[in-house]
Amino acid sequence: MNTISDVFSFNLARCGFLTTEDRISLDEAANKNVSNVRARSDLMCEGDRAQTVKVVLDGWVAAYKQLSDGHRQILALLLPGDMCAANAFVVERMDYSLGTLTPVRYAEIRREDFEELFENNSRILRAFWWKEMVTASIQREWTANVGQRLATARIAHLFCETHARLDCRNLARGNAIDFPLTQSDIGEATGLTAVHVNRCMQSLRAEKLVELRNRELILPNPERLRKIAMFDPAYLHA
Amino acid sequence: MNTISDVFSFNLARCGFLTTEDRISLDEAANKNVSNVRARSDLMCEGDRAQTVKVVLDGWVAAYKQLSDGHRQILALLLPGDMCAANAFVVERMDYSLGTLTPVRYAEIRREDFEELFENNSRILRAFWWKEMVTASIQREWTANVGQRLATARIAHLFCETHARLDCRNLARGNAIDFPLTQSDIGEATGLTAVHVNRCMQSLRAEKLVELRNRELILPNPERLRKIAMFDPAYLHA
DNA sequence: ACGCTACCATAACTTAAATCAGTTACAGGC
DNA sequence: GCCTGTAACTGATTTAAGTTATGGTAGCGT
Structure with missing residues (x-):
């Protein structure tokens, strides 16, 4: 069912309004430029200017922040199908870091390809919006978790x-x-x-x-x- | 400069790619259906099915969650210009509550009007996406704040x-x-x-x-x- | 003028979790 | 076989923050 090559679209399609064609173009984008990294390495760091959006295809990534007093907080776990650093695509610079917890297979989607994805396709754009809302929801729960x-x-x-x-x-x-x-x-x-x-x-x-x-x-x-x-x-x- | 009637578009326009026309249509939508509520009342509660998107025009709103053991966590402060419950527009139900901290003047944008806003206008849709990313960013910082x-x-x-x-x-x-x-x-x-x-x-x-x-x-x-x-x-x- | 409420302040005491300082277990490399 | 590093585990002690309880004060309605 959920093979390694369609985790990305499978995950996004949970919003409910993507067509099969949308899913195909998403997975194409996520299978173009695939890399592997070992466990315990940084995909990117706070302050980096991210040029590509990263999609986790296999393995686990942690988003974390390092405070100036040395304390580290893991902010989120990025699981297969999750996208990261879409931030830096819309926003200037990364405001947190991404480190692998396991060996990770991930795709990089270039700005242009990303643009192309939702040029004339507001469904995909809305799916990203939806995904970001779910991300914010989870983050709120983490705030409550750690706070209360x-x-x-x-x-x-x-x-x-x-x-x-x-x-x-x-x-x-x-x-x-x-x-x-x-x-x-x-x-x-x-x-x-x-x-x-x-x-x-x-x-x-x-x-x-x-x-x-x-x-x-x-x-x-x-x-x-x-x-x-x-x-x-x-x-x-x- | 930032009069009470354009806080909404002023806030969204910080993404940098909205035109003057975009801003006008946003502010029109945010001035159609305006209400006032007193301080310390709930705009909506966890579990509610939200039919409208709410825009804070004046006053402060807190997003909060009540845990089953009674502990309450304020998750975010919504300031003039902020939008809330866009969630429930895309997603089924509210997963947190909204309570006023002061008397609040707010606008409600109906689903249809909201749809119309980004029908044939991907800039506005992208502005919402951008805004949601900033929201998630702030939420991450709150997680780190409370955690570390x-x-x-x-x-x-x-x-x-x-x-x-x-x-x-x-x-x-x-x-x-x-x-x-x-x-x-x-x-x-x-x-x-x-x-x-x-x-x-x-x-x-x-x-x-x-x-x-x-x-x-x-x-x-x-x-x-x-x-x-x-x-x-x-x-x-x- | 009275009491009521909301908010701020404080003290005494308790507790959850941090800190410090280790030990043990195990897997990989040489 | 031994060294090295990482992860899990332990105990003694300290500390940050929670709990309970109570006093003060300003604002408000009657």
């Missing part, structure tokens, strides 16, 4: 959300998903220290709510985890 | 950002701005308790970095405040 939930609920919420996001792309295996973040990555995504993440993970594990081994995450009791996480998937608009 | 900064820096950052956002709409008076949030609102916006906000405010006041009286905020030493706040305005794309 206690440590364990925060981590549980990250797990629930990531599972849901992968699931609607057919990238979940039942209650299991790939989950390449280390405990210190989880800390940076939730505004906690690695030490505290470790302790919370132990309690979640003891409660038989999560198993995380070899970069695979299993949620044996999603119902109860969602309750602890106060997870309501409405904001994902999936 | 210490209490005093968080509050300082909120002040710096709000001043900058008002300033670029010509709504600042030098170092002074309107600031209708109570200390407990500030707490909800920064993920802190009102008590702790009070302590931080006292230290900021003692350091002669902020004065807040009668809903007016004065930043006597913006340079030093920005440093404490680790505020870099790049993400505002102003």
